[in-house]
Structure formats: C-alpha cells, structure tokens
Amino acid sequence: MSAQATYEFKAEIKQLLDILVHSLYTEREIFLRELVSNASDALDKLRITAADSESDDAPLEIRIEADKDQKLLTISDNGIGMTEAELVENIGTIAHSGSASFLKAMKEAGTSADGIIGRFGVGFYSVYMVAGSVRIQTRSHREGATAVEWISDGQGAYTIRELSGEEAEAVARGTRIEIHLKDDLAEQYTDVEGLRHIIRKHSNFISFPIQVNGERANTVPALWREPKFQITKEQYKEFYSFLTYDLDEPMDTLHVSVDAPVQFNALCFIPEKSKDFMGFDREDWGLDLYVRRVLIQRQNKDLIPQYLMFARGVVDTEDLPLNISRETLQDNRLIRKINTTLTKQILSQLGKMAEDKDKYAKFWREHARVFKAGYMDFVNRETFAGLLRFNSSSCESADELMSFEDYMARAKPDQKKIYFAFGPSREALKLNPHLELFRKKGVEVLYLFEPIDEFVMDALHTYKDFALTPAELAKPEDLAALPDVETQAPEDAVAAPEKDALEALLVRFKAVLGEGVSDVRATSRLTGSPCCLVNPDGHTTSSMDKIMRSMNHDNSVPKKVMELNPNHALIRNLADLNQADGNDPFVEQAARQLFESALLLEGYLTDPHALVGRVQDLLSKASGWYVKAK
Template sequence: MTVEAKKETLGFQTEVKHLLHLMIHSLYSNKEIFLRELISNASDAADKLRFEALANDSLYEGDSELKIRVAFDEAKKTITITDNGIGMTREEVQDHIGTIAKSGTKQFFEKLTGDQAKDSELIGQFGVGFYSAFIVADKVTLTTRKAGVSHEEGVRWESAGEGDYSIETVDKAGRGTEIVLHLKEGEDEFLNGWKLRSIIKKFSDHISLPIIMDKEIPAEKDEEGNETAPARVEDETVNSASALWTKNKDNISAEEYNEFYKHVAHDFQDPLVHVHSKVEGTNEYTLLLYVPGRAPFDLWDRDAKHGVKLYIKKVFITDDAEQLMPRYLRFVRGIIDTDSLPLNVSREILQQSKQISNIKAGSVKKVLGMLEDLAENDAEKYQQFWEQFGNVIKEGPIEDHKNKDRVAKLLRFSSTHTDDKTQNVSLADYVSRMKEGQDKIYFVTADSFAAAKNSPHLEVFRKKGIEVLLLCDRIDEWLVSSLTEFDDKHMQSIAKGELDLDKFDTEEEKQHQEEINKDFESVLKQIQDVLKDKVSEVKVSHRLTDSPACLVTGAYDMSLNMERIMKEAGQSMNMMGMGGSKPIFEINPDHAIVQALKNEQDDARFADISHILFDQAILSEGGQLDDPSAFVHKLNGLLQGLLK
C-alpha cells in the first residue's frame, strides 16, 4: 500500500506556545534535564512495546533487543536520541506533541505567577518532558514509525518551538523514534561525550534499558609505531541498565531513589518520602512507591490513569493505577513488580485477579505505614504532605472500610483549640484534650473556615471550654457521614439534634433553662405561626450566648451545608428522598433583640423581626436567602422606625 506523503504546517495550541515560552525561560538554570526527560520518554516507549508484543510478537520486527542510543555531531551541532520502542502514528504525534489535551490545563496556567523559580516547579509538576528539548535547541526534528505498520507510514515532525510545526509522512525503515536537537548558539558544552555520559549517569543510570553511546577505540600500534589495527568505534553501554527496584536498598543512594522517582513520575522535584520493600510468600512482589512533594496538576482528574506501574518479571504491563492503588491514594507514584503472574496476563484477568487484589491490599498497608511513620516522626514533613494531599486522604474512610481506622488516625483538622486555619489537629489530639465526662467528638461543618470559626453554634462550647473541630472542606460532609466514630467516641455535629451538654451545666443554669422554657411558650408559638412552613419547630436555644438565633437540623437529617452543596450540584433534595427537611429555629432568650420581640405588641413588627432573625440565621450559616429584597425591605422598615 502506498501512503500519500502529505506535509502540513500547523499552529501550536495556545497553551503549548505559552508553555514553551515558560519552559525555555523558567528551566534554563537546570537545562541538563532535557536529556533525562527524552531518555525517560524513550524508556516508556520501550515498555509499551514489550507489553504490546506479549500478545503480538511480530511487533518486534525481528529486533527484540530494546535500547536507547545517544549521539552527537560537533560539525552539525546536533544531539540525537534514538529508541526502538513502540513509535507513534501521525495522529499520535499530533495528539501528544501539537496539543496539550489534559484536564486541568486551564487551572495550571492560572497558578503561574511570573516568578521563574516558582513557575519552574509548576512546569515540572505539569509533566512536559518532550518540550524540555527547546531549552537547548532552536529546532527539533522528530522522526517516528509505529511498530507493526509499513515503513512508508513513518512521520516527521519539526518545529523551532515558536508558533507552528510541520508534520509529514516519510519512509522510515526501523520502528521507534529518533529526536534530533539542533542546538542553540552557546550550547556547545553538550557536544561532548564526557558531558553527555556524566548527565546520563547522574539522571538516568537506573533506566533498565541499555543507553548506548559510541566509544572511540584508537588505532593499535607496534613498538615501532606501525599501525597494527585501525581506529574503530564500538557501542558502549553508559548506564548500569538494571532495574533499580531489584537492587538491595542498602546499596541505593538517596540521589538514585530521587532520580528514579523523577523518571517514573515525570516530575522535576524530589519526592517527599518513599517505601521500598520486597514481599515474599505465596504472592512475591517488590514495590517502590513514592509520595510526591507537590500535588500533580491533575490530582482531581478522575480519568487520570497514571500513578503506579505494574511490572511482571521486570516487564511493564500497565499503569492503570486503580487496579493497584485505591482512589484516595491516587497521588502515589512508583512501581510494583511481581513474579506471581504470567507475562501474557490480560487487563481483564488483572481486574478479576485475587493475586492483584492481595498485592493492592499489601501495597496500601505499606503506603499507610509510610504515612504513619512520617506523621509520628516528622511533623513538619507530614504537615507539608497534608497541605498537598489532605483532601484526597479524606476520601479514605468513605471508600476503604477495611482501613478506615488507620486512615482516620492520619486525618488532620482545624479546631477551636487554636482557631488556626492550618489543619494540624488529629483525632487522637482531640481525644487527649476532651473534658472529663465528655464522650463525643464535636464538629461543625461550613463552606469556609471563617464561617466555621464564627458559627453561632460554637458559642456554648466556647463558654464551657469544649473543643470543636472546624470542618470547611467540601469533602468533610461526606467524610463525617462515613466516619461516625473514632476511638469509641461518637462524632457529633453541633448543628444537628440535641447537644446533650446537661452534664456540664450547673444547677443554677438548669433551673434558669426550665424557667425560660415556660416563660417563652407563647412567644415560641407566635413565631411558629409567623414562619409557618419555613421551620419544623421553634425552640429556646441552649447553644447560643451571643447570637439571637440559629438554625438546627434533626439528628438524622442532612446538614444545611450538605443541602447547599447538593443543590449547587443540581440535585433536588425532595426528589432524591433525602434531606430537604425543614430546620429547627432556635432563639436565644437572653439576647436583647429576642427580649424586645417577646415584649412586642404590634403583630406586623413582631412578624418582621421574626423573619429578619430567621434570615440572619440563614446568612450566618453561609446560606442564601430566597428573597433578599424582602429581607432588606423589612430591615429598612425597622431601622426607619428607630430613626424617628
């Protein structure tokens, strides 16, 4: 079949142009990494070919010796990186190089500050390995052919890294990819065999494929100076070419661990912590897993598959991370290599494999153990971890019932103990500070830290010196619906049901409450008549000391904050048969406004004040009024009366 040799010149996606500019200017001080990134991509291409060839050996095209070659040409001022991996089709070249079709791209660019040091960290986090070539090159030529297709279906891509690129169909005999970097002026330091070898040893020694360079062997001469053998060039393997995870961990340096992480995670920063372990028994496997120092840009992309790579007998099988790590640990990067499965195992069998389930369970335990150790022995590092991944870990008790208690110990929150926005209070910390006789862990949920910290529901707890957890992340509502107790202590929302704080009341306080309840019976009924179907009940509050009123939900009803979240997501509470119940309206009998309401003789003013107090209670919960103009109208009417 003859393939039409069509050549096109196409414009880069706007984001790519922006990224190239940032890449060149922000990463220039660490320009050596271009070689690491291109070698890492070549290694991935070889891994993919190995996997595809398990089912179709013909993809090797008679050449199963996978390798990466690095060469340079001083005269042409070029560096060439070649692999005989899986290669790409024309469509794949355009998808992977012409555009950045990644969820979270917009948010990534919004985070950029213009500060080169900070932006370089973000760029590394984005995972833009190929584009790093333009740090040292003013033109890049990529020639590739997908394994298994005709030699006439090769593809050449070329760009100066500015506004556009060309792509054409070419004839390419061998499968795989060749990248030629045409170096910029002033980059001649890389046209040196010693320099390239030292970069490879530094950054890519752990790559399990041989990385080949030419080694010049000088001519051999006899004692009289006569040439007995001509000068020649031989292949030299520059790296150790053995899988790092197979080595004894006592023989692996911190730098080697870090460089392997950067390879496997396509990250520019060092990891926060890692675990390297060999598990023996019925299921034998080795794992080398890392926690990144910074959250990847696509942490909240539920379709993202990369994370932990599965190898069988050092042959890459899949990076479909959900089979190896639960969603709440999706930030974990690294490899798991097992000898317990056949090489030709299919993805479908993997999904149903009991061995894979056991490996996943064992790996989760190792990761949780690593985090427990970090929390216990390095509070500063753990706080760094929590700030990056805390909201993801909070998904753990929801989806991993088996490890719920272990994950619960890793959780961190803000609380009234410090009133600090920083989430650094563990549930164990809270329990250790509980008052004598206290048997519940109290919390309040809100849509912001300020709303939680200033919630009127906290007033009685502050008065009695009882600590309350301040939960203001959206995930917290789902978390507390799954995590109902800790250390045999029930988790109790202070905005739901009865508080059961009688044990902390003095006899004088109890007597005062009884008297107030009787004194306000008629007022409660009158407010109920005014608010009608807006509330399920009107009660005298034992929660409030400063605010005039608040809203409370029933012990088994959906919280008001959760209702708001669901409504914002377009869910109708009543249609779902959940939530949507009317709140309880509680009034503070000791507040001056409520005292004035009790003595109000004008029914219209009584009604206006009741509505204003109800609407204020909604606002103090962070809610929105159904009719803001009516609230303003009533409030203005009362203010005008005061000004007369």
C-alpha cells in the first residue's frame, strides 16, 4: 500500500485569466465599474488611514481620461497607492483581495471601514475584456515610498519595475491605470458621453467625485445613505428625476433605514402617473439593487411584490452575498427578508397617505388597477384590505370613494355583512334587479367595476368581523327584518295573484322556457322589476361565472333559476291571463320576452334579433289596444 501524500492544486494561469475575462461578466462595460470600485476603495483606505499618510491639499477623486487618437483610456486616483510588494500581492496574485485584507486588519484594530467595496480580488482582470495591454503606475501613501510600474497583456505574465528620476517624479501618490484598448473597441470606450453613461448607470453613487475628461459624471448623491431630516424636497425631486427620467414630482416618498432582520437602506417613490397603460410595460418595474453604492441589478423584481410595481426606487445593502462577478445573487433568503420588510413599509406609507382623502383618491385613480392584485398577499391581508377603495350606492358620483371602514360605520344595527355587486357602470348597477331590495331597505352596496374586483372579494372573504357577500346571493329573509326606507305609493300597489294562479303561471313559464332555465319560482327580492335570473347553486355570482367561462373559452349560456316578482303588475296580469286561458299565446310570448330581457341584463344574450322582433310585435299590439282605449 503506497504512503499517503498531499499535493497542492495547480492552475494554468493563462487559461484561468481567459476564464475570468471571457466567462465571468455578461457585459464588457462592467470593467469600468470594477476599476472605479477599486479606485474608490483606494480613496477610502487613505481616508481611514489618513493619520499615517503624507497629506496634500488635493481633493480625493477618481479621474478618467479618454484619448481617441491614442486608443487610450486612463483611470487614476490619488488614494492609498501601492508599494512594489503590494502590487505583486494585489495585482500579480489572482483572487487576492487587498480590500478584504484591509477590512480584516481594520476589524482586528476595532476601526470602522464602511464603504469598502472589493471582496474577491478578481475585478481588476475584467479590464482585459477591452484591453490589449495595461500599464499601472502607483506610489504608496507611506512616507518615502517609491513609484512602481506594472505592465501586462493579460496572457499570463507581467513585468514590474521601480521607477526613478523624472519618471518617478511624475508619479504622485495613488494609482494610474493606462488601458491600451483593443482596436475594435477603442472608439466605443473613448467616447466621453458613453463613458459618462456607464458611470451614471453603474457607479453614480460612489462617494468620491468621478471626473470624465475634466467634467464630473456622478453629480447625484446617494440620498438613501443620508439622514432624512437633512434632505430637502428639491433633492428628492432631483434624485427621482435622475432615476426615472420623469420630470413631474413624485406623489409620495418613502425613505427608510432598516437594521433588522436584515440591514438595508431604501428610497422609494410613488409616481404621479401610472405606467401601466392597458397592460403595456408590465415588465418595466422593480427596484434597483445596490451593494455598497454599486449597482448590482437594475429593476430587481424580487425586492417588492408585483402589486407594488408602481413604486420606483433603490435598495442598498451591505449584507448581501454576491457571486464573484457581482452580477447575480448567491442567497435569496436575504432578498426575501428585504421584500417582507419593505412591503410592510410601503403599505404603512400608503396608510399614512390615505389620511388625506384627496391625495389617496389621486393615488387610487392612477395605481388601483395594479394594487388590487395584492389580494394574493395573505401575510398583509388585513392591511391590504384596509387600503382598498370602492364606489357605492351611497356615493353621489362615480368619483367618490370609500373604504371598508366607511361602509362599516354606516352599516345597519346588527348588520355583519358587507354587500357588493359587479357591473360595468353605476348606471348599469342602478338597473340591476338584484339591488332593488337593498334600495328598499336602505342597505349600502359596494360597486365593483373591474373583473379583478371579484377575485379580490372572493380571496378576502371577510374584513374584520364582516362577511363580504355578493348582493345577488343575499337571501331576502336576511333583510326582511329591516324597516323599509322606500315605500310603494298606494296607487301603485298591486296585490299578488292567488296562490293557485301564481303556481300555474310558474309551471307555464317553466314549460315554455324548457331547458333554458333550471327552475322558475316566486321571490321577494324584487320591488320594481318583474323578474331576474339567479345561479342555482347560490354560491357563484353571475359576473364570476362569466369570468370563469371566458377563461375556459366556454360561450354557452348557463342554466339559471328565473325568479318572478308576484307583486309586479305584469306578473299579476300574466297570472290572470293564464288562469283564464292556459294556452294563451301572449303568456308564452311574454315569458320568452322576460327571459331574454333578463339574459340581456346579465350579458348572456348573444343574438338579440328574436327579442327585437318580439318587442316590435308587442308594441304593435299594445298600440292598437291603446288606440281603442283612447
């Protein structure tokens, strides 16, 4: 048996560099983000260790210079700089992070090092996505440090030398990186406006000025890291415009700093106008995710639920573990914690906004269509329900809104149900025969105008101790004990037909309509209409039934129960005619007319030709009778 031996892994450096350059990052422009982040770290390190450095009056900044003729891009900083040994260790050693070592040393010394970005020690090599060769000149902040030069084409080897004489004197404290761009990329990455765009996209909130050919590119500060009381309304507006390209002021602003269960800062805005126009731009949402002020992902859709997609803003955290390219996340548990916390914060902010009815009404008109989708958020169910708004039978206009709380405050004594009805408009709902009894009893009904409203009510089912109940499924006996607020004038009162005559009419209607209805019966739910249709199961509303049939591509007409109002003059007259002649054709004609009229109100009548012809025939007969009576 051979003796056990221990070996070290070996790496083919050229192949490893090739993997880092061509497989690690999805976009070439990321190299600029990585080099700017390294420069920012160098400046932060100098700031933290300023007591040990040679000081000068030059402001700490990052400078980017582009030279199209020379195909040269230069990135420099006046930060901490490097010695020859540090240059070999940090640049010449793949995956050694000088920033990580610095953070460890600061932690052991009990010194805060917030703001340091680097972690993995590979970001620098992204430069070879665009570079044919790279030269670094650097001088450490340490007293008496000499200038050093490092050169490599990224093929696996580098040269390094100590500078002297005029060459050394030309190198100030800090680091200067000269990137000799590949021919096919030189024009793209020496375009000044293009460079400024990349900076604003990925590194705009770096805490130090970034100069591009002498003009500062990152002019908007990372407001989310500033104390709220120090920020003016104008600054919020400037940040919002920068973020969204929207020139209007935001409707509302949420600025939070959270320490537990996960540390993060967030700055969110509610726009004045909705972008959800007829379902377009449904993917154009999400919050921008930053880690230590560096953009990781634009429009991250995991930070907030989709029903809050109207919110625009940024989230910045230092706790989030990233993959080595800092482009994707390693662990979504922290994102889920941020989502949970931020959702509660936004809902709480909406609750505060709702205290101003006019302001909240404006929010509701713009963003309700999206917000209503929150009916699936069972964790925040009651908070979500409290933010819903409706029009109702008690409102004076279609623009007036009310909440569940408003409804409950106006409910009848001992009423424990919130009634609602779906219709295309207030006018249509006023003609809905199912609501006649509610008007008679003075019971308020919430009006639903959009299909999603049905799903909202079905999912919520209750609000506090009130059951959410469709008006058309309400049992007349549930309202019978309530006093009438609408009374019928004595001259309009009609006595119900005799029991036998009514029963005979119901049988005749059922025979005429046949398979078109499941049953015909008398009802006390109607006060002004002669008839209505109800679902036989007593659980599904007409509107929900239509939605479900539409989803299943079912165009058939459902069989319903036809209910007749025995106190209506038409029904009394028909009962008398049928009692006098059980085969009177007018009764059959009236039965079909009433049935198709009810179908029309329900939205199920697809072919109105027979109905129109029958109406014309009845009018012709009625006009003849009327002339004779005159």
